[in-house]
Amino acid sequence: MRRGFDSLxxxxxxxxxxxxxxxxxxxxxxxxxxxxxxxxxxxxxxxxLYKRFHQAVFDLPAGDxxxxxxxxxxGQKLAALLAGRDKTRxxxxxxRIVR
Numbered sequence: 015m016r017r018g019f020d021s022l023x024x025x026x027x028x029x030x031x032x033x034x035x036x037x038x039x040x041x042x043x044x045x046x047x048x049x050x051x052x053x054x055x056x057x058x059x060x061x062x063l064y065k066r067f068h069q070a071v072f073d074l075p076a077g078d079x080x081x082x083x084x085x086x087x088x089g090q091k092l093a094a095l096l097a098g099r100d101k102t103r104x105x106x107x108x109x110r111i112v113r
Contacts, residue, residue: 015044015051019060022053030084034060041095047071050095070098 017025022042023034032038035055042051048071052063072095075085087095 015042015049015064017042017051019053019062022051022062023060026053032084039092041092043072043074047074052096065096067098069101071101072096072098 022040025042026032026034026040030040032040034040034053037055040053042053044050048067050065050072052065054061074095075087075091
């Protein structure tokens with residue numbers, strides 16, 4: 015989670031073959047599932063939202079591709095991802111992917 019704006023944009027280009035200025039919201043997750051960065055292009059520059067959970071973790075949706083690198087989700091599933099779940103509760107089933 016140490017990457018900045020330009021590194022995240024380059025990662026999107028190289029690993030995901032996505033243009034970070036396309037209007038997509040790109041979400042990058044930390045290994046411990048307690049931190050994430052969301053990045054998007056806003057007319058004249060990048061915006062980054064950084065969220066660190068204290069008493070919660072998030073469940074990443076499973077990917078369709080072999081690498082599991084990228085998935086598309088709708089706004090409702092994004093809201094659930096950003097809300098997280100209590101660390102002490104048993105793990106819920108993974109979010110379903112909406113394409």
